[in-house]
Every structure is written in C-alpha cells, then in structure tokens.
Amino acid sequence: MINDTDSDFHKNVIEIKGLNRKFRKKTVLDNIDLNISPGKVFGLVGENGAGKTTIIKHLMGLLKAQQGSVRVFGIDPVKDPAGALSKIGYLSEERDLPHWMKVNELLTYTKAFYPGWDDNFADELLETFNLDPAEKIKNLSRGQKAQAALITALAYRPPLLLLDEPSSGLDPVVRRDILSAIIRTVADEGRTVFFSSHLLDEVERVADEIAIIHRGKIILNGSLEDIKADHHFVHLRFPAPLDEPPDLPGILSIDSRYDEWIVMCNGNYREFCSKAKGMGCEIYKDTYPTLEDIFVAYNEKNRSASTGAA
Amino acid sequence: MRLHISTKDPVPIYQQIITQVKHLVASQRLRPGDEVPPIRVLAEQLLINPNTVARAYRELESAGILTSKKGSGTKVSLKGNTLGLKERLKELSAPVDSLLVQAHQLGFTIEEVIEIVRERNSLFRALQKEKDQSDK
Numbered sequence: 001m002i003n004d005t006d007s008d009f010h011k012n013v014i015e016i017k018g019l020n021r022k023f024r025k026k027t028v029l030d031n032i033d034l035n036i037s038p039g040k041v042f043g044l045v046g047e048n049g050a051g052k053t054t055i056i057k058h059l060m061g062l063l064k065a066q067q068g069s070v071r072v073f074g075i076d077p078v079k080d081p082a083g084a085l086s087k088i089g090y091l092s093e094e095r096d097l098p099h100w101m102k103v104n105e106l107l108t109y110t111k112a113f114y115p116g117w118d119d120n121f122a123d124e125l126l127e128t129f130n131l132d133p134a135e136k137i138k139n140l141s142r143g144q145k146a147q148a149a150l151i152t153a154l155a156y157r158p159p160l161l162l163l164d165e166p167s168s169g170l171d172p173v174v175r176r177d178i179l180s181a182i183i184r185t186v187a188d189e190g191r192t193v194f195f196s197s198h199l200l201d202e203v204e205r206v207a208d209e210i211a212i213i214h215r216g217k218i219i220l221n222g223s224l225e226d227i228k229a230d231h232h233f234v235h236l237r238f239p240a241p242l243d244e245p246p247d248l249p250g251i252l253s254i255d256s257r258y259d260e261w262i263v264m265c266n267g268n269y270r271e272f273c274s275k276a277k278g279m280g281c282e283i284y285k286d287t288y289p290t291l292e293d294i295f296v297a298y299n300e301k302n303r304s305a306s307t308g309a310a
Numbered sequence: 311m312r313l314h315i316s317t318k319d320p321v322p323i324y325q326q327i328i329t330q331v332k333h334l335v336a337s338q339r340l341r342p343g344d345e346v347p348p349i350r351v352l353a354e355q356l357l358i359n360p361n362t363v364a365r366a367y368r369e370l371e372s373a374g375i376l377t378s379k380k381g382s383g384t385k386v387s388l389k390g391n392t393l394g395l396k397e398r399l400k401e402l403s404a405p406v407d408s409l410l411v412q413a414h415q416l417g418f419t420i421e422e423v424i425e426i427v428r429e430r431n432s433l434f435r436a437l438q439k440e441k442d443q444s445d446k
Contacts, residue, residue: 041359180354187350187360204317205358228322284411288320 013038013160013192014059018068021054021216028054030216032068036194036209038159041186043207043224044196045295051216052196053093056164059194060090072160086114089153093164095145097137103148104133107155114156122155129177143174150178154185161185163195167202175202182206204291212295214302224291231294232269235285236261236276248275253297264289264297311346315356323358327366328373335375335386338438342388346376 014036021029029051036042046052057063058070061077061084070077077084097106103126111117126133129147131140140148146166153161166182167175179202186193186206197203203210204224211221220227236246237260245254250267265272276283289297313330315323334340346352349367353360367384370376378384413423 041361176357179357183354183357183360184350187353201317205315205323208359208361225322225324228320233320288322290318290320292317293320 011038012036012071013040013073014042014194015071015074016055016058016068019055019058019065019070020067021051021058021063022066028216029058032213032216032218034211034218034221036192038192039190040208041193041206042195043203043210044194044213045198045200045203045210046196046213047198047299050213052213053164055213056162056194056196059162060088061085087159089156089158089161091146091149091153091161091163091166093168095149097145097149099138100136102134102136103131103140106137106148106152107133110152110155116156116158118155118157121157122151125151125154125181128181143170146170146174146178150181154181157188157191159191161191161193161195163193165196165198167199168197179206200290200292200295210291212298214299217302219298219302220294227294228288228291230269231264231266231289232272233285233287233289233293234263234265234276234283236263237282237284239280246276246279246281248272248279252294252301264293311340311352313352313356315358324362324366324369327363328369331366331370332375337434338441340386342386344386346384346386348383 012035014034016032016034019029019032020027032051032055034055044052044055054063058065059072059077061081064078072084073087075084075087098109101109107122111119111122125147129144129151131144131147131151135144137145137148150166153163161182163182167178170178182193182195183206185191193206195206207224209221209223210227211218213219222230231252238246241259242261245251245256246261248263248265250265250269250272251263252266253264255262273283311331311334313327315326317323319326321329331340331346340346346367347355349360349363353363356363367376367378371378371384374387374389376384377387409423410420413420418426
C-alpha cells in the first residue's frame with residue numbers, strides 16, 4: 001500500500017496537498033490542493049492578489065509550506081532546491097534581470113547553471129524575438145526584457161515551465177511572440193507548463209486544465225473542456241412573470257431581461273431541465289458560456305457569499 | 311488554410327476548427343488530397359494548444375473528412391464523407407433545429423424557410439462554379 005501511494009505521487013509533475021499560508025494574520029492560501037500530470041498546460045486564473053504568485057513561490061521553494069506539502073517531480077523544493085530547480089524554467093512576474101549585463105552576458109551567465117543548456121535553441125529564440133545580443137538589458141523595452149527572461153527560462157529545455165503572468169503588461173505583438181514560443185515549447189513531448197494569468201483569452205487558448213483561485217481558495221478546478229461542457233447558459237420563460245428568481249438547482253448567476261430569465265448553471269443539467277419544465281417553464285435557448293462568463297460568475301458568487309457571511 | 315479562432319465564441323476551440331475545416335471542404339476551398347498544416351504549425355499559427363488541434367484533427371479523421379498516414383502528413387480524404395446515414399442525419403439535425411427555432415422567432419413559415427434554403431443553395435452552387443472556373 002505504501003509503495004502504491006509512493007508511485008502515485010511521482011505520476012504528477014506538481015502535487016500540492018492542503019497548502020495553507022498566512023502573512024501575519026491574513027490567510028493568503030487556504031487549503032490548496034492541486035495535481036498536475038505530465039504534458040499538461042495548466043492555467044491558474046485569478047484576480048490580482050488572489051494568491052497566484054504565492055503558489056508559484058512555493059513551487060520554486062522560495063516559500064516554505066506552513067501547513068501541507070508541495071512536491072515538484074516528487075521533490076520537496078525547500079529541502080532539495082538544486083534538484084527541483086534544475087527541472088524548472090521560471091519566468092517571474094517582475095522579470096528581475098541584472099540590468100548592467102548585456103543580453104549575451106546574461107545568457108552565458110545563466111548557461112553556467114544548467115548543463116542541459118542548448119545554444120542553438122537560445123540563438124533561434126534570439127532571432128525569433130529579434131533581440132540584439134550586444135544590447136544592455138537596462139536599454140531593453142519591457143517586452144524585450146520579457147523575451148530575454150523567457151530565453152533564460154527555455155534554453156535548457158526544462159521539463160517544467162513555471163510562468164508567472166507571462167504576458168502581463170505587454171503589447172499585443174510581443175504577447176503573440178511569447179505565446180507562440182510557449183506553444184512551441186509545449187509541442188515538444190512531455191513538457192509541462194504551469195502559468196498564471198488574468199487574461200482569460202490566453203488561458204482559453206493554451207490551457208488544457210485550469211483552476212480559478214479567489215482570495216486564496218481554489219473555487220473551480222478541472223479540464224477546460226469539462227468545465228466548458230458542464231456549464232450552460234439558458235434562457236427561461238415562465239407562463240406567468242415571476243417576481244423572485246426561480247429556485248432551480250445549480251444556478252451560478254441569474255439575470256432577468258424582459259419576460260425571461262438568463263441563467264448560468266452547472267452540474268446536473270438534466271435535473272435542472274426537468275425541474276424547470278416541471279415549473280411550466282420553457283427553455284428556448286441553450287448555449288455554452290465563455291470562460292470569461294464562467295470566471296465572472298464564480299467571482300461574483302464567491303464575493304457575495306463572503307460579504308454575506310461577514 | 312485560413313482559420314479564425316475566437317475565444318469570445320462560446321463554441322469550444324476544437325469545435326470551431328472542425329466546423330471551419332468542414333466548411334472549407336464543402337465549399338471546395340480544400341479539395342480531396344490537399345494537405346492540411348501539421349498540428350504544431352497550425353497551433354503556433356492560431357496561438358492555441360497543440361492538443362486542441364490534435365483533437366480537432368482526430369475527430370475530423372473519424373468523421374472521414376481527413377486521413378493521416380505516417381510520414382505523409384494529414385490530408386483531405388479522397389472518398390469524402392464516410393459516415394453512415396444515421397450519423398449524417400444526426401449531425402445535420404442540430405443546425406436544422408437551430409434554423410427552425412430562429413425561423414419561428416422571426417415569423418417565417420416552414421414553406422418560406424424551404425424556399426430560402428433553395429435560393430441560398432443555388433447561390434452557393436453558383437459561387438462554387440465560379441471558383442472551379444477560376445482554378446482552371
């Protein structure tokens with residue numbers, strides 16, 4: 001039995017169990033559980049301050065778990081930082097690079113840490129990004145700094161990429177370059193990507209699996225495909241106008257417009273429909289919500305739940 | 311092959327690819343034997359996850375629209391649609407249903423709808439002919 005759980009443990013590239021974190025008295029992470037299997041692109045979505053960066057810092061071993069456990073390839077990144085970091089390509093949100101170095105000096109410097117550094121790949125990326133190796137980092141634009149930082153994270157072909165808001169604050173052209181470099185990396189077999197973002201468009205494009213984090217809590221986690229298939233947008237029309245929203249199972253958001261109710265629901269859709277029909281209601285439009293619709297509905301719901309409790 | 315992906319569209323991305331490829335084949339902008347881009351290339355071009363493209367291609371293959379052979383890439387099938395009658399009917403019912411709902415809401419009778427479908431069809435055929443001639 002013990003052996004079984006042990007081998008299960010290593011099947012996941014990332015395994016977070018019951019992670020809690022407080023900064024002073026403020027709870028920043030509240031009982032986080034996350035498992036990410038190899039080859040997946042995982043998108044962590046949340047508003048600013050929701051706890052995204054704090055999770056990533058735990059994965060990097062920059063923060064020690066106060067409660068719970070964090071494993072990367074089965075390794076505790078706090079106990080064995082060298083073992084964990086040699087497998088991780090990391091792009092921090094601040095892109096903190098040594099400003100006095102030239103681009104080629106930065107690459108030579110980073111290369112020294114990683115035996116698997118691939119010069120050809122680094123050159124290829126320099127060319128794709130149109131970066132001048134002789135330029136000083138302090139003279140680079142914001143987008144170019146992000147590109148330089150991304151090269152240092154990709155060029156040793158790490159099996160796990162950790163990207164903290166990879167395209168935040170960048171113009172659309174640079175964003176495109178960065179996203180396509182990430183996609184190219186993913187296409188190499190077996191590589192796992194964990195990225196955080198508040199740009200739902202890019203999450204929907206590149207993620208296989210997502211989690212929505214709200215005030216330190218994971219409020220939705222699963223494959224993007226399942227999540228989209230589990231949520232419905234329906235328009236309901238009742239025989240007589242209702243003053244109160246109808247009581248139906250699985251309602252996430254409800255809005256009235258003229259004589260109809262527009263409902264986003266999840267869970268057992270069949271039960272929802274049969275109950276609605278039992279109330280004499282006509283369901284005449286059924287679509288899927290976008291990820292943005294889902295994100296907004298969950299955030300609103302959790303926000304009203306927490307103010308209601310206070 | 312030009313495809314347009316929108317994340318504002320509630321339709322899942324892989325489904326958008328499937329619909330657009332089917333449309334390109336139906337309108338003969340993709341012809342039997344034409345090669346479609348490799349998964350990685352299309353993923354990078356559309357800025358989407360390669361797994362999503364792979365899934366769309368897989369479903370297009372099982373629908374008999376694409377065929378792939380090791381070493382020679384993925385191509386549009388020569389024999390066209392290989393689905394059975396039952397599956398083809400099932401596939402067609404969903405868009406017909408939504409057409410009927412729209413028609414009902416806009417106050418068209420079924421006879422008018424049939425007439426509109428006929429008209430659109432002759433327009434579609436005419437465009438196809440034009441395309442054929444310009445290709446020759």
